[in-house]
Amino acid sequence: MMNRSNKSFSLQSLLLLQLLNFCIFIIGEAVPPYIPIENISINCGSFSDSIAWDGRLWSGESNSKFPVINSQNKLSVFLNASTGHVPYITGRLSYSEFSYIIPLTSGQKFIRLHFHVNSYPEFNLSKAFFSVKAGPFTLLRNFSALLHAQGEETLVKEFCVSIQDGQNLNITFTPSSAITDAYAFINGIEIVSMPANLFYRPANDAGVSFLGQSNLYSFGNDTALEMFYRLSVGGMSIPPTEDTGMYRAWSDDFEYITSASYFTVNNSINLTFSAIPSFSAPESIYRTARVMGPNRTFNEHSNLTWQFPVDSDFDYFVRLHFCEMHDVVAEPGDRVFVIFIANLTAESQADVIAWSGGSRIPKYRDYVVAIKNKGNQKKQNLSIKLHPALGRYIDAILNGVEIFKLSKGGDLSGPNPDPMPNLLEPMKPPIEQSGKKWKIIVAVVGLISTFAAASLLFFLILRIRSSKFANKSSRALPSDICRHFSLREIKAATNNFDENFIIGRGGFGNVYKGFINAGSIPVAIKRLNPGSQQGVLEFRTEIEMLSQLRHQNLVSLMGYCKDNNEMILVYDYMVHGTLRDHLYNTNNPPLQWEKRLKMCIAAAQGLHYLHRGPKDTIIHRDVKTTNILLSEKWVAKVSDFGLSKMNDLSNTHISTAVKGSFGYLDPEYFRLQQLTEKSDVYSFGVVLCEVLCARAPIDRAMDHLQISLAEWAQHCYNNGTLDQIMDPYLQGKINLPSLLKFGEVAMSCLATEGIKRPAMSEVVCGLELALQLQESGINGNDENHVNDSTVIDYHVLFTSGSGSLNVGR
Ligand SMILES: *[C@@H]1O[C@H](CO)[C@@H](O)[C@H](O)[C@H]1NC(C)=O
Ligand SMILES: *[C@@H]1O[C@H](CO)[C@@H](O)[C@H](O)[C@H]1NC(C)=O
Ligand SMILES: *[C@@H]1O[C@H](CO)[C@@H](O)[C@H](O)[C@H]1NC(C)=O
Ligand SMILES: *[C@@H]1O[C@H](CO)[C@@H](O)[C@H](O)[C@H]1NC(C)=O
Ligand SMILES: *[C@@H]1O[C@H](CO)[C@@H](O)[C@H](O)[C@H]1NC(C)=O
Ligand SMILES: *[C@@H]1O[C@H](CO)[C@@H](O)[C@H](O)[C@H]1NC(C)=O
Ligand SMILES: *[C@@H]1O[C@H](CO)[C@@H](O)[C@H](O)[C@H]1NC(C)=O
Ligand SMILES: *[C@@H]1O[C@H](CO)[C@@H](O)[C@H](O)[C@H]1NC(C)=O
Ligand SMILES: *[C@@H]1O[C@H](CO)[C@@H](O)[C@H](O)[C@H]1NC(C)=O
Ligand SMILES: *[C@@H]1O[C@H](CO)[C@@H](O)[C@H](O)[C@H]1NC(C)=O
Ligand SMILES: *[C@@H]1O[C@H](CO)[C@@H](O)[C@H](O)[C@H]1NC(C)=O
Ligand SMILES: *[C@@H]1O[C@H](CO)[C@@H](O)[C@H](O)[C@H]1NC(C)=O
Numbered sequence: 001m002m003n004r005s006n007k008s009f010s011l012q013s014l015l016l017l018q019l020l021n022f023c024i025f026i027i028g029e030a031v032p033p034y035i036p037i038e039n040i041s042i043n044c045g046s047f048s049d050s051i052a053w054d055g056r057l058w059s060g061e062s063n064s065k066f067p068v069i070n071s072q073n074k075l076s077v078f079l080n081a082s083t084g085h086v087p088y089i090t091g092r093l094s095y096s097e098f099s100y101i102i103p104l105t106s107g108q109k110f111i112r113l114h115f116h117v118n119s120y121p122e123f124n125l126s127k128a129f130f131s132v133k134a135g136p137f138t139l140l141r142n143f144s145a146l147l148h149a150q151g152e153e154t155l156v157k158e159f160c161v162s163i164q165d166g167q168n169l170n171i172t173f174t175p176s177s178a179i180t181d182a183y184a185f186i187n188g189i190e191i192v193s194m195p196a197n198l199f200y201r202p203a204n205d206a207g208v209s210f211l212g213q214s215n216l217y218s219f220g221n222d223t224a225l226e227m228f229y230r231l232s233v234g235g236m237s238i239p240p241t242e243d244t245g246m247y248r249a250w251s252d253d254f255e256y257i258t259s260a261s262y263f264t265v266n267n268s269i270n271l272t273f274s275a276i277p278s279f280s281a282p283e284s285i286y287r288t289a290r291v292m293g294p295n296r297t298f299n300e301h302s303n304l305t306w307q308f309p310v311d312s313d314f315d316y317f318v319r320l321h322f323c324e325m326h327d328v329v330a331e332p333g334d335r336v337f338v339i340f341i342a343n344l345t346a347e348s349q350a351d352v353i354a355w356s357g358g359s360r361i362p363k364y365r366d367y368v369v370a371i372k373n374k375g376n377q378k379k380q381n382l383s384i385k386l387h388p389a390l391g392r393y394i395d396a397i398l399n400g401v402e403i404f405k406l407s408k409g410g411d412l413s414g415p416n417p418d419p420m421p422n423l424l425e426p427m428k429p430p431i432e433q434s435g436k437k438w439k440i441i442v443a444v445v446g447l448i449s450t451f452a453a454a455s456l457l458f459f460l461i462l463r464i465r466s467s468k469f470a471n472k473s474s475r476a477l478p479s480d481i482c483r484h485f486s487l488r489e490i491k492a493a494t495n496n497f498d499e500n501f502i503i504g505r506g507g508f509g510n511v512y513k514g515f516i517n518a519g520s521i522p523v524a525i526k527r528l529n530p531g532s533q534q535g536v537l538e539f540r541t542e543i544e545m546l547s548q549l550r551h552q553n554l555v556s557l558m559g560y561c562k563d564n565n566e567m568i569l570v571y572d573y574m575v576h577g578t579l580r581d582h583l584y585n586t587n588n589p590p591l592q593w594e595k596r597l598k599m600c601i602a603a604a605q606g607l608h609y610l611h612r613g614p615k616d617t618i619i620h621r622d623v624k625t626t627n628i629l630l631s632e633k634w635v636a637k638v639s640d641f642g643l644s645k646m647n648d649l650s651n652t653h654i655s656t657a658v659k660g661s662f663g664y665l666d667p668e669y670f671r672l673q674q675l676t677e678k679s680d681v682y683s684f685g686v687v688l689c690e691v692l693c694a695r696a697p698i699d700r701a702m703d704h705l706q707i708s709l710a711e712w713a714q715h716c717y718n719n720g721t722l723d724q725i726m727d728p729y730l731q732g733k734i735n736l737p738s739l740l741k742f743g744e745v746a747m748s749c750l751a752t753e754g755i756k757r758p759a760m761s762e763v764v765c766g767l768e769l770a771l772q773l774q775e776s777g778i779n780g781n782d783e784n785h786v787n788d789s790t791v792i793d794y795h796v797l798f799t800s801g802s803g804s805l806n807v808g809r
Contacts, residue, residue, distance in 0.1 A: 340384070
């Protein structure tokens with residue numbers, strides 16, 4: 001429901017969004033398709049007007065435009081929020097009934113009630129049971145925000161009502177009488193006009209299709225609606241500021257889709273609003289959709305299904321949004337499908353092109369369905385199922401869904417959801433570092449003179465604001481260094497962690513290929529194994545460190561996600577995969593020697609940068625050919641750096657174990673358990689051997705002596721037979737001096753004692769020399785062809801000293 005989508009926007013991203021909106025405003029393109037006549041937002045419990053993150057002005061209550069009528073003791077509560085935003089910073093709580101009287105013009109309006117589900121000192125949240133009436137309509141009865149929020153921090157309830165001529169709207173909050181010490185509370189109220197008959201039926205209208213009944217269903221001004229679901233199908237959630245002017249929030253559909261499906265996005269199409277008004281839904285609703293996809297022949301006889309829990313015993317208004325955007329679907333009859341709503345056939349021949357009049361023309365269709373009370377269940381699923389019918393293109397499509405409950409005799413109230421485990425306990429202790437700490441000041445108005453109270457509260461608001469700003473600047477991380485992604489965005493990018501999107505599996509977890517920014521940018525998404533013990537703070541610290549590391553030979557961290565116990569890192573996508581993918585056990589064509597050298601130099605430079613570090617030395621601890629990735633332009637980049645510490649923290653029970661990959665492990669580290677950057681140098685030596693020999697570091701199919709590549713290569717090098725174990729593809733293509741220089745560098749890296757291994761800067765120089773020797777020499781010529789005797793000669797010539805390289809030669 002709406003509260004869920006609300007939560008997925010962090011304050012930072014909202015501020016960013018606002019900045020974006022602001023920029024658009026400056027350019028002068030911000031006129032929404034619909035300008036509401038009434039556009040009211042009340043910041044309950046606040047005495048002054050405040051600008052919220054969405055740029056809207058939330059009126060304080062002292063502003064007597066919207067008087068509050070309340071006979072008995074009233075209490076305003078100020079929450080000292082270090083995060084949190086208007087209208088959730090202040091609220092109004094009362095043990096007795098109170099009303100807001102809001103002067104409105106006639107017409108149909110959205111009413112949105114904002115609740116901040118938090119513990120209010122002196123008010124036990126589990127005692128908040130109340131009714132809300134708006135004019136003649138009962139919107140909520142015996143309502144518990146705590147139970148409805150299902151663990152979320154904020155909750156928004158949205159209704160539609162029609163106001164008759166020149167009425168004042170009286171919104172009344174009444175604590176339940178059945179519960180002792182029950183109280184009512186509210187944090188924010190929004191009233192936004194809607195275009196005439198956006199959902200309501202005009203007087204001359206026959207009504208909408210009433211499923212399972214022979215008559216049509218018409219609902220007029222005496223009916224109130226409650227929004228249950230408003231989804232962007234296959235797309236990302238859309239915040240209120242990006243709606244068409246009505247400030248509606250649209251969620252994504254991941255929680256509701258229950259069958260395999262594909263989503264499709266085409267951001268480059270231009271839409272033509274010739275069948276419905278352009279304010280019906282944001283354009284992005286119509287640019288994203290779900291279809292059965294390439295596997296539709298397999299799915300031909302099954303349904304594309306969504307399940308929506310709703311209250312039993314009400315009628316529901318269902319609006320389905322469609323827009324064909326595939327070039328192949330252009331004529332009526334191209335894509336025809338069946339639509340079932342709550343198991344009833346809503347359409348037997350759904351044909352979007354026939355309805356809308358063409359491709360890229362948005363269209364919606366409305367239905368009403370009754371959900372009967374079966375077996376006394378509070379909640380039942382209202383399902384939407386699509387199933388291909390005969391057509392040239394066997395598939396089905398859906399772009400958006402809206403589901404509203406229709407009032408019964410002016411009453412919309414439904415039961416409270418069942419409590420989630422532990423929810424009746426006072427709210428979980430706030431976590432200091434995540435900034436969720438709320439402190440509360442209760443001002444008892446009426447005891448002090450109004451003036452004194454008002455000036456005190458004004459002072460407090462100032463303090464709250466200034467502490468908020470101070471807080472923001474000290475928490476520079478992360479959005480200004482690297483981007484915070486919501487879990488929804490990550491799920492949208494990976495089709496909800498679809499197995500088909502996995503491009504790698506590692507010790508840290510799976511790596512997915514995904515697309516962000518509505519499918520336009522490919523990224524690699526690393527989902528660290530769930531259920532780890534790591535705290536938010538450590539993760540944040542790691543991200544901070546990683547996002548400061550910028551080098552052309554490191555895979556950049558683009559962003560991260562830390563929601564619902566998930567720890568996810570988002571990286572640039574490396575088109576050509578891992579270096580190993582181009583060396584052995586592969587169908588890729590072999591790489592030329594120069595190319596290999598350049599990749600080794602690049603990777604060595606990346607490691608050198610890490611070892612020098614912006615502040616401290618960073619030891620990679622897992623240097624291997626699968627952690628060296630290749631970009632579109634074949635530039636090698638080191639990946640997976642800095643995660644080692646994180647991995648330690650997330651596996652505390654095994655944290656004393658030696659880290660690294662088998663076959664690459666520095667024997668000295670293994671023996672002494674003491675980590676230095678020279679362990680990375682050893683592993684890099686193994687990488688160099690792999691690059692030369694195109695075989696795995698450990699190959700158990702080999703002879704005993706040859707199992708370990710590092711040992712075998714050292715053995716061959718010392719016997720002058722390195723050429724016999726090198727990649728057969730390279731035979732005759734390497735200039736001998738280049739090979740010898742390369743072999744020398746590799747062997748020095750593999751030195752038993754760490755201090756005898758070169759620094760990465762020396763490795764870079766050595767490899768550059770090998771490249772120069774290759775480029776200046778004559779290639780693949782028989783005279784320069786490596787053979788046993790020459791190897792021995794050059795061996796003597798090029799290896800002097802026992803570890804450091806003689807780069808100058
Ligand atoms: C609604 O009111 C706010 C001021 O509170 C204003 O900034 C905004 O533009 C208005 N929205 C529309 C769609 O007119
Ligand atoms: C709000 O909380 C912060 C930190 O918890 C505290 O420093 C500040 O004094 C509080 N402000 C008020 C008005 O109590
Ligand atoms: C709040 O009320 C519930 C149920 O009435 C009770 O179990 C709980 O102990 C109360 N909590 C506090 C902090 O008083
Ligand atoms: C507002 O409505 C409530 C409940 O319907 C009623 O008790 C109250 O008198 C009304 N107030 C005004 C000013 O109309
Ligand atoms: C409902 O109210 C609106 C605005 O007051 C009016 O334009 C419309 O005609 C009414 N509809 C019906 C069916 O009475
Ligand atoms: C998206 O629409 C544009 C414009 O019609 C078209 O050129 C392009 O091929 C479409 N892309 C996809 C993936 O369908
Ligand atoms: C979409 O409309 C814009 C502005 O009118 C135009 O520049 C662009 O070429 C159109 N794109 C397509 C695919 O028709
Ligand atoms: C299509 O369905 C078949 C049968 O279940 C399955 O094996 C295959 O992996 C599916 N392909 C895709 C791309 O989902
Ligand atoms: C699709 O859904 C409809 C309506 O619930 C049902 O009658 C039909 O059996 C379903 N088809 C399949 C293959 O599940
Ligand atoms: C639809 O059919 C399913 C399975 O047959 C059943 O579980 C569900 O209760 C039905 N839904 C309604 C609203 O009748
Ligand atoms: C609704 O459907 C979901 C997904 O299939 C299922 O997990 C849930 O139990 C269903 N709820 C009810 C009330 O049938
Ligand atoms: C109010 O809601 C609570 C929690 O769902 C329920 O236990 C109680 O019976 C309800 N009371 C009334 C009077 O409906």
